[in-house]
Amino acid sequence: MSWLNKVNPNIICDNFKIPFLIGAWENYFKATFVVLMKYSCNRQAVYNRALKQIRVTSEDFESISNDSTLIEWIFADSFSFQRPIRICENFKIIDDVIKLNDVFNKPLTNESKPLQERLNEILDIRNQIVHCGEVGFNITADEVVSALVDGVMRAYETICQYYSLIPEYDCLTVFPTQLDNSKFDEG
Numbered sequence: 001m002s003w004l005n006k007v008n009p010n011i012i013c014d015n016f017k018i019p020f021l022i023g024a025w026e027n028y029f030k031a032t033f034v035v036l037m038k039y040s041c042n043r044q045a046v047y048n049r050a051l052k053q054i055r056v057t058s059e060d061f062e063s064i065s066n067d068s069t070l071i072e073w074i075f076a077d078s079f080s081f082q083r084p085i086r087i088c089e090n091f092k093i094i095d096d097v098i099k100l101n102d103v104f105n106k107p108l109t110n111e112s113k114p115l116q117e118r119l120n121e122i123l124d125i126r127n128q129i130v131h132c133g134e135v136g137f138n139i140t141a142d143e144v145v146s147a148l149v150d151g152v153m154r155a156y157e158t159i160c161q162y163y164s165l166i167p168e169y170d171c172l173t174v175f176p177t178q179l180d181n182s183k184f185d186e187g
Helices: 009-038 043-051 058-065 071-078 084-094 100-105 115-132 141-162
Strands: none
Touching: 009 043, 009 071, 009 084, 009 115, 009 141, 043 071, 043 084, 058 071, 084 100, 084 115, 100 115, 100 141, 115 141
């Protein structure tokens, strides 16, 4: 019966959506990292910690000097934001008190396994699709979206709570609008 999944158009279409959904996931965490890094009260220390982990190229320096790229994007582009463990490590560069590990270690609502484990399974499927051209995985786009949205919302709420922000749940944006400036620099 598993051979039917390899030719089932619904499963194939859902499988093709997975890399794009993971791209959105990665972009959300990368953009959030950039914002938190840019407005950190400890920007100098954050930059120093980040610089120890990346390699800056001459092209990076040129784009910074031409004002075409923010330094924070250079840092963010040097880090991976796909796997939950990497996301947690990256956000520790900004502030090691942000407890995203706790967010990803809690189970999904309808499952007993931790969200991190489910997300890693989805990322493994994404890698099989992208790097090996395999399709036919028995997972729906709705299941992927559910896990990704759960992870994003948990992380968003944790970050908002840490920075004393009021979360806004708008279908157009999930960025906070009210800042507690004691955690951020005004520059």
